[in-house]
Amino acid sequence: MNLNSLLGSPRKLAQLRWEVANIQAFLDHFDRPLNGESRTVQLGQTAEFLTVRNFPLPDGYRPDYIDLLVVTDNFPATPPIGLYVLHRNNQALIGQLQRRFNAFADQAFHEAPPIRDYTWICYHYGGNAWRYRADQPARGDNIRKFLASWFAESNQ
Amino acid sequence: MKVKVRIAASVMERLRAYHLAPGKRAEALSYLWAQAYPLPDDPDGGLCVLVPHTAPLMLFAPDCFLRQSGGNVQLDPAVLNGLLVRFAASSFNCLVNVHDHWFSEQATFSGVDDRDDRIFDRYLRERFEPMLRRHPHLGMARPIFNLSVVLGQQGLDARLIDGRRSRDFAPVNSFDVVGDRFERLAVGLGSAPQTLDEVFDRQRDFVPAAQQRLLAALDVALVGCGGLGSILAEALARLGVGGLVLVDDDRLEATNLNRWQGGSPASVGQPKATHLGERLRAMFPRLRLRVVDRSVFAPEAERALSGCDLIVGGLDNDEARYHLNRVALQYSLPWFDAGCAVTGVGAETDFRVRMFAILPGVSACGECTQYILWDRERTLEAFLDEATARSRRAAGYVLDAPAARTPSVYAVNQRAAALLETELLNYFCGWRPTATMISESWRAGTFQRADRENFPETPDPECPICSYYAGVAQTEPLPRPRAMHAATSLAGLLLDAQSTQTPEVHHG
Ligand SMILES: [Zn+2]
DSSP: OOHHHHHOOHHHHHHHHHHHHHHHHHHTTSOOOTTOOOOEEEEOTTSSEEEEEEEEOOTTOSSSEEEEEEEOTTTTTSOOOSEEEEOTTOHHHHHHHHHHOGGGGSHHHHSOOSSTTEEEEOOOGGGGOOOOOSSOTTTSOOHHHHHHHHHHHHHO | OOEEEEEEHHHHHHHHHHHSOTTOOSOOEEEEEEEEEEOTTOTTOOEEEEEOTTOOEEEOOGGGEEEEETTEEEEOHHHHHHHHHHHHHSSOOEEEEEEEOTTOSSOOOOHHHHHHHHHHHHHIIIIIHHHHHHOGGGSOOOOOEEEEEEEOSSOEEEEEEOTTSSSOEEEOSEEEEESSSEEEEOBTTOOOOOOOOGGGGGGTTTSOHHHHHHHHHOEEEEEOOSHHHHHHHHHHHHHTOOEEEEEOOOBOOGGGTTTSTTOOGGGTTSBHHHHHHHHHHHHOTTOEEEEEOSOTTSHHHHHHHHTOSEEEEEOSOHHHHHHHHHHHHHTTOOEEEEEEEEEOOGGGOEEEEEEEEEOTTTSOOTTTSSSOOSOHHHHHHTTSOHHHHHHHHHTTOOOOOOOOOOOOOHHHHHHHHHHHHHHHHHHHHOSSOOEEEEEEETTTTEEEEEETTTSOOOOOTTOTTTTTTTTOGGGSOOOOOHHHHHHHHHHHHHHHHHHTTSSOOOOO
């Protein structure tokens, strides 16, 4: 087993830590969610994904926050392909999101999902064109922009 | 100990412009950062040093030097210190110092150079490396490689320095410049030119002797030993390529015999790469040959490719092309790929032939070129993590298509192979600008050739493959279809996703 592929290279870890800080800055723009908890992002232990607790949802969603998981195992070669939302204890909210994102209204939600308690949402960021600048990640595409666009789209 | 250097032409040009500027009358010193990786299967600890087009290059203004004269130069210690601090924080593992003997045509290291190189190496070993181990916040603790280069107006000399070895100077054996053309520069005083094999007598009027010798010294990886690959391999050997690494994990079937060069009924069931190797060995006894009966995605294949100078692809799938694109960029290896297709039936029948070349750091890669070299969406599907792939399938995004029987014929394979081999020879001989894309349709009667002059597409600075992955060698894992690694990866993912649902949450 290649330890590198499991843990990610030190460079990738450094880039992902930058992404995490950048996403946290985005989350910090929002007021605390109704549950009173803080909004936080965390890198998974293997750097193959990151999780967000209490990601904001636009007005009209009840509750106005949801936990997310973004797979980053091909980062930064490709954008995340869709994202995962925590559906456990969230059925009503999932129903609301389903009206916005037709993609996950299908079988995925009803079958046993591959990641327990999470449901995948098809979300193509910029048609999957991915302009990533390792030297200046803020200038190109990045995971914060990916999540911010998803937030914007869930508002429409 | 074998030492190879592969440097991007754009970096070499900047070095030459700085060190060998017309009218310059003072010696100068510059530094650049590179990635060194071990050459495969070299018991003496052979090494390849990569300088990609993105490598940081430090060209100093005169006030950065403590002393600078016609034959002597010393960097201000404060400047050197600042440089080392930034190098420590980088992910590169090889520090290259370059100086010039602007006054001479050929360059060889002088006694003063020997002394300076040893002093700097002692500093690296006794101070710098221990500092990295003691203070990990300054940068990743790692073995540091120390390469020294001296440029003359025409030639150069280069060596790896390590005072801990019994011989502290290891001369560089090959110094390759990857650009619009492929150049192998003579190092030091060079060696006496070997006599050319009379086999190549009929190509000596148009292939210069230096290029014929270069071909003989080259190691080319041939990925794909099917119908197309079997022709490519033989054609490469007949051009005079001295070393071949054959990569394929497939076995010959009876249905391959309409196009597998040299195949006979006895070939059926044989591993393609091994069988091709046996045939080549009989035809070209002096050929350096290595057979890798493994998938191109296997780590063994990566290791074998990393020891080569160039990749030739005769592939039948886009996943392998997507993978090779990364190999080409991560190891700075030029990659020439041939492909063909028989399409339509009856009056619609067409024979299509295509070749493309990825010149890492020079031309756009397969991911950022305006040409569509592979079906990106469909190809990436194979590289998705297991969970997302299952979700997409469940959501109806992916349809499992039954494997189609691809129509194939020897003549079209020959045409594709011939196209690639002519362009490959041109890449070394430079008769006309190197082709990056050629496509031909027999039915439409079209032949389109994009080259480095009429379509000089450069790497997109926003292409992660051409920037983030350029020249990083084995430090970044290559993309492998999930079938190759799903078990470990998925387990980690599921385990972790659940463990993050525990109450304690840390701020990013
Ligand atoms: Zn590219």
